[in-house]
Amino acid sequence: AQSVTQLDSQVPVFEEAPVELRCNYSSSVSVYLFWYVQYPNQGLQLLLKYLSGSTLVESINGFEAEFNKSQTSFHLRKPSVHISDTAEYFCAVRSGAQKLVFGQGTRLTINP
Amino acid sequence: KAGVTQTPRYLIKTRGQQVTLSCSPISGHRSVSWYQQTPGQGLQFLFEYFSETQRNKGNFPGRFSGRQFSNSRSEMNVSTLELGDSALYLCASSLVSDRNYEQYFGPGTRLTVT
Numbered sequence: 001a002q003s004v005t006q007l008d009s010q011v012p013v014f015e016e017a018p019v020e021l022r023c024n025y026s027s028s029v030s031v032y033l034f035w036y037v038q039y040p041n042q043g044l045q046l047l048l049k050y051l052s053g054s055t056l057v058e059s060i061n062g063f064e065a066e067f068n069k070s071q072t073s074f075h076l077r078k079p080s081v082h083i084s085d086t087a088e089y090f091c092a093v094r095s096g097a098q099k100l101v102f103g104q105g106t107r108l109t110i111n112p
Numbered sequence: 113k114a115g116v117t118q119t120p121r122y123l124i125k126t127r128g129q130q131v132t133l134s135c136s137p138i139s140g141h142r143s144v145s146w147y148q149q150t151p152g153q154g155l156q157f158l159f160e161y162f163s164e165t166q167r168n169k170g171n172f173p174g175r176f177s178g179r180q181f182s183n184s185r186s187e188m189n190v191s192t193l194e195l196g197d198s199a200l201y202l203c204a205s206s207l208v209s210d211r212n213y214e215q216y217f218g219p220g221t222r223l224t225v226t
Contacts, residue, residue: 043217100156
């Protein structure tokens with residue numbers, strides 16, 4: 001069975017500082033990997049995804065994530081965060097037609 | 113293109129009652145999935161429907177059921193509500209091609225059971 005572990009439940013950082021949100025998954029087969037963001041009182045929005053090809057994927061708002069098969073990780077990074085990045089971030093994995101499995105989420109708090 | 117819509121957005125029910133939530137997927141999307149989100153359990157998969165057939169099911173009791181109509185709209189029903197059913201219920205739709213399993217989420221229905 002697939003599972004996703006987000007190693008940090010909360011990450012506080014200062015504005016303009018770099019951030020890394022960690023995600024590890026377990027699966028014995030090829031997977032598709034996703035990061036979703038949830039702003040307060042809203043649904044989830046897809047931030048970026050890895051389906052195949054280049055292991056480094058980027059979003060339009062400066063986030064990037066790198067698929068590392070040997071370490072079964074898909075960590076999310078941003079070199080300089082903004083107050084508007086305050087949200088909860090969810091890592092998710094899906095294998096083929098199986099259900100999407102989410103991690104427990106990481107709450108990112110940006111301090112001025 | 114309109115996004116995934118869910119109705120109602122907020123709902124308050126009493127223990128023992130039943131509730132029906134509705135989800136309209138993005139036009140052209142034939143797969144609809146439902147999730148329950150709570151502070152303690154996080155995001156948990158309820159079920160997925162594709163072309164009116166349940167394709168995947170999570171580990172929820174039989175009180176939770178769903179269906180999908182020919183226009184891909186989906187409903188979720190919870191019977192005999194319990195306090196622990198209070199949660200944000202999220203619906204997501206996707207195209208379901210060979211490569212694209214990207215899911216688009218609606219804003220959710222916040223259910224409070226008193």
